[in-house]
Amino acid sequence: MDLWQLHIFVSVVEQKSFSRASELIHLSQPTVSTHIKELETHFQCRLLDRLGKVTEPTRAGAILYGYAKQMLALKQETQSAMLDFLGHTKGQLLIGGSTIPAGYILPKMIGAFKTAFPDVSIFMTVGDTGQITRAVKDGELELGVVGARTSDPDIVQEKLVEDEMKLVVPAGHEWAHRTSVTCKAVLSQPLIAREQGSGTWKTVIASMEKARVDVSRLAPAVTMGNCVSVIQGILNNVGISILSTIAVTEELAKGRLHALSVEDLDLSRNFYLTLSRKRTRSPICEKFIQFLKDQI
Amino acid sequence: MDLWQLHIFVSVVEQKSFSRASELIHLSQPTVSTHIKELETHFQCRLLDRLGKVTEPTRAGAILYGYAKQMLALKQETQSAMLDFLGHTKGQLLIGGSTIPAGYILPKMIGAFKTAFPDVSIFMTVGDTGQITRAVKDGELELGVVGARTSDPDIVQEKLVEDEMKLVVPAGHEWAHRTSVTCKAVLSQPLIAREQGSGTWKTVIASMEKARVDVSRLAPAVTMGNCVSVIQGILNNVGISILSTIAVTEELAKGRLHALSVEDLDLSRNFYLTLSRKRTRSPICEKFIQFLKDQI
C-alpha cells in the first residue's frame, strides 16, 4: 500500500470505472487493474465490486476510501506547508540576543520583518552571550546577536554593528556640558555597576584593565541587574555609569541624560551576528539576515 | 515523495544517523542516502544537516518530519482499521426488514449478534418489501429479510423461515376453543383489515383469491396501519383478524388471544433472506447470515 496506489484507488472509486480513472491519471487501464489487484491481495479482500455498468467500493473499499482520502489530503498539506516555508512566506523563526541587541537592535528588525512577512512567527530569546551562542550551536536558535566573539569552530560570526559606550550623567550633573573626562575623575564619582554576567560591564572592566587602571579602586555605589534600572538610577542621581549609547539614545534626545567619553579608555565594542557553521539556515532566516545587514 | 521514503527519513531523524537508520530498516547505507537525496531534490532544499557526529533535521526537515509522522500514523491506523473490519470484529452493518421480520425476527438476531460482536454497530431500516429489496440492490443495505420473492436478476434470495398465518380471536370469543373454522364463517364476522401496502394482508387476499372466495364480500369493520394496532383491536373486541403467528406468540402464550386455522385457505408464507447477487458482502455480513441461518 503506497500513496500512488491509494491515489489510483480513489480515482477509480470516484470515476466508478477503471478505464475512466486510467484516462484521468494518464495510465493504461491494465496498469490500473494491476494496482487495484495489488491492493486487494495486500488487504486479502475485494475492494471494488465490478458491477458491469459501474464499479463501486465494497464495505471494506468504502473504509479504505475514507482513509485514503485523508492520507492524500495530508500529502497535499505537506507539500503546501513545505512550499510555504521554502517560499519564506510562512513558518517560524527562532532567534536570540544578549541584553542590548534583544532590547534595542532586534525589536526594530522584527517589526520591519513582520511587516514584510506577516505569516512568519518570530520567537526571540534573551540571554547572555554564552547562553545564546550555545543555543545557536545546538540548533535551538537559528540566529543570535551577541556582544562577544567565540572561539567555537561550529560558530560563524560577523560584525553587525559597532557600539560605542559612554559615561552617562544626569542633565544637571557638573559634567553635563563636557565632552570628555579622565578615567581618574570617573573613579572619584559614585558609580552604578552591573551584575557579574553583564556583557556591558565585562567590556568596561576589560577596557580599564587594558588601560592599566587599578580596577580594585572601583567602588560602585550600587549594582543593578539590568540596563533600564541603571538609567533610572542615573536619572534619580544615585550615581553615574558607563552605558551603550544605543541604550540611551532616547534619553539623550530628550536631554534628560548626557553622554561623554572617558579619556584613555577604549569603550567601543561590536555586536556580532552569530550562526551555526554547519547547520542549514531556513529561507526565512536567510531573509532575516538580509534584513539585518540592509537595515543597520 | 512516497510513504517509504518518508519512513526512511523519519528513521534517520530519530536515529540521528544514516547508517544506524539503514540497519534498523534493513537497508544499505547508500540506499538510505539515495532516498534522502531524492526527497531533498523533490523539495529543493536540505532536509538533514550532516554534522559529522550526528545528523539533525534542518528547519524544513523538522516541518517535514511532523507531517511524515502524521502520515505514517495514518497508514498504521488504516491498516488496523482494515484488519479489524476484515476480522469481522469491528465496523457497521446495514440491514433492512419488512414489518414482521423487522418487528419479530431481526431484533432477536441483532441482540444475539451484538453479544458476540460488541464492536459492530448494526443499523436496521424498516420498509416494505419493495423498498428493502431496492436498497439491497443499490448497495444501500447489505442484507434484507422480506416477505416476497423478486424477479430482479441482481438479487439472490433464500427461504429463511416459514410463517403460518392464522385467524386470531380474543380469549372470550365463541371460537376460542375451536382449532379451525370455514372461510365462509370468517366472512360473517367483523374483520380488522390492514392497509394497502401490508405484506400480511396481500397474502391474505391472495390466498382467498386462490381459494376462489369472493373477496368483494369482505367487509372490514376497520383498517389498521400496523400489526400492533390490530392485536389491540382484537383484544378490545373491535373484531378478529388474520395475523402472522410470529407476531402473536406472546399473546397466545398469555392466553389472551386464540389462533385457529381457516379451512380451505393456505395462509402459509415465507420470509426470504435477500442479498445483492454481485456485490461483495462484508465479513460482518457473512457472519450475520450465519447467525440468521443457525439460530432460526
Next chain:
DNA sequence: TAAAAATACTCCATAGGTATTTTAT
C-alpha cells in the same frame, strides 16, 4: 585514523506499456 556519508557502478524487480482475451450488458 576511524567513522560516517557520498559516489560509482551493477543488477533485477516492478511499474509501466501494448495486444489480446474474457466477461457482462
Next chain:
DNA sequence: ATAAAATACCTATGGAGTATTTTTA
C-alpha cells in the same frame, strides 16, 4: 455487439545491492 476489466507478455526505469572514495572529528 459492445464496452469494460482481466490476462499475457514485454520493456525500461529506478530501487537495491557492493565496492570505493571523500569528508570530518
